[in-house]
Amino acid sequence: MGGLACALALAKHGITRIDVYETASNLGFVGAGIQLAPNMARILERLGCWEVIAKEATDIKDASIRRHNDNTELAHVDFSYIRREYGVPHMVGHRSSLANAMFDACRKETAITFHFKSSCGGIKSWLPKPIFTVVPREGESYDVSVDVVLAADGVKSVVRPQILKELNIDAEVIDSGQSAYRIMLTREQMASDPEMLQLLNSDQVTRWIGERRHIIAYPISNKSIYNISTAQPDVHFAAAPSATYTTRGSRADMLDNFKDFCPLVLRMLNLVPEGEVCEWKLRVHNPLPTWVRGSVALVGDACHPTLPHLNQGAAQAIEDAGVLAVVLSKLPDFSPDSINKALKVYEHVRKKRAETLVELAAASGRTLHLGEGAAREERDKQFAALKEKGGPSPDKAVDAEVQKMILGTDVMQVARDNFENIFQVL
Ligand SMILES: Cc1cc2nc3c(=O)[nH]c(=O)nc-3n(C[C@H](O)[C@H](O)[C@H](O)COP(=O)(O)OP(=O)(O)OC[C@H]3O[C@@H](n4cnc5c(N)ncnc54)[C@H](O)[C@@H]3O)c2cc1C
Structure with a gap:
């Protein structure tokens, strides 16, 4: 998700050569649904591939939280206000629909070349320009020298432990x-x-x-x-x-x-x-001290894997991509120093927000999974109050304040508005 979104966003922001290396032989995605949160939709709309996803997605009007054993409704939350309030709907769809829409849009961009069956074997050299090793499924490994590496290689990232090793930090998942x-x-x-x-x-x-x-x-x-x-x-x-x-x-x-x-x-x-x-x-994994080393940056689950209870993992990877495209397209030149500073701006705009959502997802899971006792009774009272008159929700995915924080922030705009200021002081 993060890799496709990065490629597309960079091409749409005028980057003229983007190579995508993917271990798999094709985009045969696991058949499963995905919540297409409005903060994701907003970015995909800008990248020109939202319409085709929305065509077969479901426009969610409400959410129902129910007790597991007797199906009693604990809370009922209206979602239709989201489109009015934030200008984009909350939809749910098929993962392959999301991935294929981004892939099809990428294929229309002459700047993007896909290399399937080609794994990144790791960063061989960091400075002045990164060199990384490509391990093709067939044939010999080879090295590639580039201006920037965006490692969107998922929770099993090979680049994350390399960055952390340089800092003497444990990279255990x-x-x-x-x-x-x-x-x-x-x-x-x-x-x-x-x-x-x-x-x-x-x-x-x-x-x-x-x-x-x-x-x-x-x-x-x-x-x-x-x-x-x-x-x-x-x-x-x-x-x-x-x-x-x-x-x-x-x-x-x-x-x-x-x-x-x-x-x-x-x-x-x-x-x-x-x-x-x-x-x-x-x-x-624990929050990382940094997502960036030299001209190499981590993206998506490689740097902020999350429990799925807030439905934000892919949305956050796509926010990463949108911000990376903004900061890299604003560079005065493509020197290693400028690139490093731009990637630091990316980290500045994205890290705290992504990590807050990771923690919220974990906390929400703990509350949803409470066993019998006073804490659960208190939680269910809150659900009842939510049903009656609104208010905070123990399920953070349907909490209005959390939705405001997630959906009310346009991270690409934040990056645009603050780029100069942050870039100058780095
Ligand atoms: C049960 C569940 C439900 C979820 N529900 C939602 C939801 O409703 N909404 C939402 O937004 N998110 C959801 N997520 C989270 C979402 O799926 C992930 O956060 C998202 O896929 C992360 O994208 P990514 O690009 O960072 O990593 P991935 O999607 O894992 O992609 C990594 C890619 O890198 C490739 N790769 C790996 N290593 C290498 C290498 N060395 N070289 C080259 N290529 C490599 C892999 O083949 C893969 O294609 C859910 C997750 C789970 C588990």
């Missing part, structure tokens, strides 16, 4: 102790169940919350698919090698994990065929 099942049900599968059809035909994000686990679901792809994503304690990955991020999950384990959820949820989980349970390990 932290196991969040949580994992997620990702499920997509088709209209055909749901057709005979009126309650399920009601969900599929809705414009709603629904979250069922229970102790140490929850489920979030919404319709995507012109409402032909109901996307379900779970979060639960990660017991099955414990023994898995650290390189493993997704794995074929066990259907029996999945059903067991959610056995105390309401009959509607269980009927949906029961529709998942044996052999088609996809489990993701959720990983994060």
